[in-house]
Amino acid sequence: MTADPTANLTADLTAALAGFAAGTTADLPEPVRERIAVHTVDALTATVVGAAMPWTAAVRGYAVEESAPGPSSAVGTARRLRPELAALVTATAAHGMEIDDYALPALSHPGCVVVPVALAVAEDVGAGPAEVTAALAAGFETALRIAEAVTPSLTSDRAFHVTSAIGVLAAAATAGRLHRLPPPVMAHALGLAAAHAGGTAEFSRTGGDVKRAHAGFAAAAGIRAVRLAGHGLTAPRRALDGERGFLTAFSAGVGAAARERLADRLGVEWRTAALAVKAYCACAGLQAPIAAAEALRADGWRAADVDRLVVGLDRATLAHVGTIGPRPPDLTAAQLSAHHAVATRLVLGGNDPRHLRRTPPEVTALAERVDVELDPLAEELFPHRLVASLRLRARDGRQVALAVEAPGSPGRPLDRAAVTAKAARLAGPLIGADGTAALVAAADALDVPAVAAVLRGVPARPGQE
Numbered sequence: 001m002t003a004d005p006t007a008n009l010t011a012d013l014t015a016a017l018a019g020f021a022a023g024t025t026a027d028l029p030e031p032v033r034e035r036i037a038v039h040t041v042d043a044l045t046a047t048v049v050g051a052a053m054p055w056t057a058a059v060r061g062y063a064v065e066e067s068a069p070g071p072s073s074a075v076g077t078a079r080r081l082r083p084e085l086a087a088l089v090t091a092t093a094a095h096g097m098e099i100d101d102y103a104l105p106a107l108s109h110p111g112c113v114v115v116p117v118a119l120a121v122a123e124d125v126g127a128g129p130a131e132v133t134a135a136l137a138a139g140f141e142t143a144l145r146i147a148e149a150v151t152p153s154l155t156s157d158r159a160f161h162v163t164s165a166i167g168v169l170a171a172a173a174t175a176g177r178l179h180r181l182p183p184p185v186m187a188h189a190l191g192l193a194a195a196h197a198g199g200t201a202e203f204s205r206t207g208g209d210v211k212r213a214h215a216g217f218a219a220a221a222g223i224r225a226v227r228l229a230g231h232g233l234t235a236p237r238r239a240l241d242g243e244r245g246f247l248t249a250f251s252a253g254v255g256a257a258a259r260e261r262l263a264d265r266l267g268v269e270w271r272t273a274a275l276a277v278k279a280y281c282a283c284a285g286l287q288a289p290i291a292a293a294e295a296l297r298a299d300g301w302r303a304a305d306v307d308r309l310v311v312g313l314d315r316a317t318l319a320h321v322g323t324i325g326p327r328p329p330d331l332t333a334a335q336l337s338a339h340h341a342v343a344t345r346l347v348l349g350g351n352d353p354r355h356l357r358r359t360p361p362e363v364t365a366l367a368e369r370v371d372v373e374l375d376p377l378a379e380e381l382f383p384h385r386l387v388a389s390l391r392l393r394a395r396d397g398r399q400v401a402l403a404v405e406a407p408g409s410p411g412r413p414l415d416r417a418a419v420t421a422k423a424a425r426l427a428g429p430l431i432g433a434d435g436t437a438a439l440v441a442a443a444d445a446l447d448v449p450a451v452a453a454v455l456r457g458v459p460a461r462p463g464q465e
Contacts, residue, residue, distance in 0.1 A: 171222020
């Protein structure tokens with residue numbers, strides 16, 4: 001886009017974001033287009049990996065039972081569903097194994113919501129690659145802009161989960177663009193989406209499967225908001241930035257500067273360079289600690305050598321992944337435990353689904369020897385960079401200390417080849433090399449029917465890895 005699409009709008013942030021989302025086209029800067037393409041492949045890889053998880057099966061069973069026949073595909077079933085319920089299933093899968101994307105400093109998980117919504121609605125309206133590209137750009141940028149304004153306060157101060165609270169607005173922007181909503185109706189859709197926003201981060205303390213479905217909730221609610229706005233339901237004019245709007249409700253003190261940045265040069269300057277790819281099936285805050293454990297293992301260290309391991313993290317990440325401890329009660333907790341994650345890497349050599357099916361005694365024994373602490377460097381760099389320190393004290397008295405930046409983060413990015421290799425590693429065992437190649441090619445071309453055909457054939461039961 002060569003002109004600022006918000007230039008003639010009012011200063012209201014709700015109106016500005018609505019105008020941007022409604023006016024976004026496929027005429028994007030090449031780095032933006034490339035980043036969106038890479039994250040579309042990455043989101044679909046995550047979808048395949050999460051398709052057979054029990055939480056996805058539960059959501060899929062509900063959706064198949066409740067949906068009237070529809071136009072949209074959902075991962076793991078041949079049934080065609082209504083777009084809202086198809087997106088509920090596919091987005092749950094995309095977020096369901098902790099391998100979906102994230103962003104810095106705009107802490108959020110956009111791909112697991114935006115991509116499933118784009119697929120479900122594109123099938124409904126018959127959108128081609130150019131329209132899907134525009135919708136993806138609108139959705140990703142909406143998520144990144146809003147997240148930049150409200151995180152980490154949204155989680156750290158208010159205990160909301162970014163995926164559900166922010167994702168619903170990105171979902172509405174994506175679906176609204178595909179439905180070609182004019183700016184005033186898009187503004188109502190965003191306001192109705194804000195009314196759906198929610199989802200707490202209590203899962204990081206006392207578990208449960210619901211965290212896995214937060215992306216699905218956001219995706220479905222965003223589509224619902226767009227359809228309701230299309231039918232004439234209205235929202236407050238300042239639903240996002242009003243005195244009692246989304247920004248006030250979901251963040252402690254969004255200042256004037258942050259509000260200005262939220263809409264500054266929308267469609268001219270893009271935040272997509274902030275997107276990050278996960279290398280490991282674990283919380284974003286654990287990518288750096290796992291990489292540090294991997295470095296130790298590569299240097300020949302083994303669990304039997306370790307007397308104590310101390311993981312250093314920033315304050316916000318420490319609160320998110322440092323409280324569950326060495327004996328997580330379930331898989332969700334395991335993927336949010338710094339103790340368990342670094343022990344798994346050092347003992348088993350990986351944090352992929354096959355490493356997480358069970359916890360051998362050796363992993364628990366090492367996790368019991370892991371401590372976590374606040375690291376001054378990590379605190380200084382957060383949220384612009386994700387860094388972890390790791391100090392090892394060996395049984396024979398030797399000591400090792402290192403600091404590692406999260407692979408796949410903006411400061412240490414993974415390129416297209418690495419993302420394609422990730423797809424082969426994680427999706428290949430489930431849908432085969434040919435299926436993975438077909439999925440990547442279809443995603444690159446934004447060939448929605450071809451992507452949907454692959455997703456419908458993804459195994460819906462575990463044990464096929």
